[in-house]
Amino acid sequence: MASFSTPPPPPSSSRGRWIYDVFINFGSEDTRKIFIGHLYKALEQKSIKTFIDGDDPDLLTTIQVSKISIVVFSKNYASSSTRCLKQLVHILDHMDPEKHIVVPIFYQVDPSHVRKLAGSLQPDHGSNASIEEMQNWRSALTKAAGISGWDSQESMDDAKFIEDIVQDIFSKLLQLSNVFINFRGEDTRLSFVAHLHKALYQKAIHAFSDLGELNKGDEISNLFNDIQKSSISIVIFSKGYAQSTWCLRELVEILECVDRKIQKVCPVFYGVSPSEVRKITGPFGDAFYRYNDNSRFDVEEVKRWRYALTRAANYSGFDRIHSKNDAELIEKIVQHTWRACRDFDV
Incomplete structure (x- = not known):
């Protein structure tokens, strides 16, 4: 089972510093105990140092010291909390092919639904979010859905799906x-x-x-x-x-x-x-x-x-x-x- 990690202290300088290989961004508890837990374990077994988040204010710093961000889109991703949406905006702001790679995973959700903000993927958190924040979240969802990633609908089962994802992450880490x-x-x-x-x-x-x-x-x-x-x-x-x-x-x-x-x-x-x-x-x-x-x-x-x-x-x-x-x-x-x-x- 995935365990929570303690975020590192802020980097000593504004220049590049990696502490984690992978940061996993996900939105709902319905994926944590099943898919996210198995993905985390498979990454760790491949000697890929992975951070799986909690509700810690230093998470944005943790993204900056990770080589790759995996964004797991599920049906309740956008409606579960503002935390994952704020992280997503930060992840995309730091996206760089040589310093911070972003890999979206569409778990039991169609990529086009994320891109078009269909149904529950429409961020709506009432008066708690400003108009500007809502616009940033919508833009981030649309942008992330346009990045080449992994779609669970194209895989026979979760085990094979996770195996392919881990091998892809491993290959990307070799490049970094x-x-x-x-x-x-x-x-x-x-x-x-x-x-x-x-x-x-x-x-x-x-x-x-x-x-x-x-x-x-x-x-x-x-x-x-x-x-x-x-x-x-x-x-x-x-x-x-x-x-x-x-x-x-x-x-x-x-x-x-x-x-x-x-x-x-x-x-x-x-x-x-x-x-x-x-x-x-x-x-x-x-x-x-x-x-x-x-x-x-x-x-x-x-x-x-x-x-x-x-x-x-x-x-x-x-x-x-x-x-x-x-x-x-x-x-x-x-x-x-x-x-x-x-x-x-x-």
């Missing part, structure tokens, strides 16, 4: 939680990174990573675009990391994104110590000895690589030696990334 994995392919591609990539996906986190081989002629600018679209970069330092100029160039770009305050970085020390990366010793020192000794490498670029390694190694991250095995390390990284994706403030 972008993470870039920077790693040396020969060291970790088929093992550690492959498992990490899968674990992130299971938490509705979309990871950009080169799980295939990079070919000559591939443009690094394409990788830079993926980096710039990500809110977090996971940098996996392994023994062969510094041998890859691709990795080093990506790392410089990642730190430039950090400087522009559009990204966070999480270093992972996999089979190497933070001091080896920071001080450019061991396998890192060997790689830079070759770079310094080879005239085809630009001196200034090599300096940028060296500085990027030293700087990245100073960020708080994860060291393989502090975990019993790769599975435990991956779980720690995924949990950290999951929280960071929701609390990221840019």
